[in-house]
Amino acid sequence: MDVQQNNPFQTPQADLQPGITTQSPLYSIAGVGLATFIGTPLAGAWLLAHNLQLLGKADRVAMVWGISVVLLIVTLVLAFVLPEEVPALPFAIAQLMAMIMLAKNLLEADLKQHTEAGGAYLSNWRAAGIGLMFTIGLAALMFAVLMIFDI
Structure with missing residues (x-):
């Protein structure tokens, strides 16, 4: 009789895979892009x-929120400063591309x-519903x- 096989105090043997996996469903990069397009970079950051939290990278969440707030503020300031003849579409595309590149870089x-x-x-x-909200x-x-402020 082998003592190692019947030892109740022995740690279980498991194959350890590198990286963090989760059984919880995640949002795709396309979902991040869709939410950003519909609901500003804040929705994409959400x-x-x-x-990031489900993947164990919660330390990067503050950076993501910071980047999305800066993107939104820059766009809003430009919307108030630039003349009305300037089309808004290039700014929406710039926000969208920035958030997609951030998502690809991080995830x-x-x-x-x-x-x-x-x-x-x-x-x-x-993701579209979150963007709409x-x-x-x-x-x-x-x-x-x-x-x-009665502006």
């Missing part, structure tokens, strides 16, 4: 923060590993500010 390898491990993804419809919230906030 999805990125969700993924692409982890999402690939998540896919290979059979991990699930949350619906892009859900951020748009409604931001519009309500801007309306309230404009009404208070």
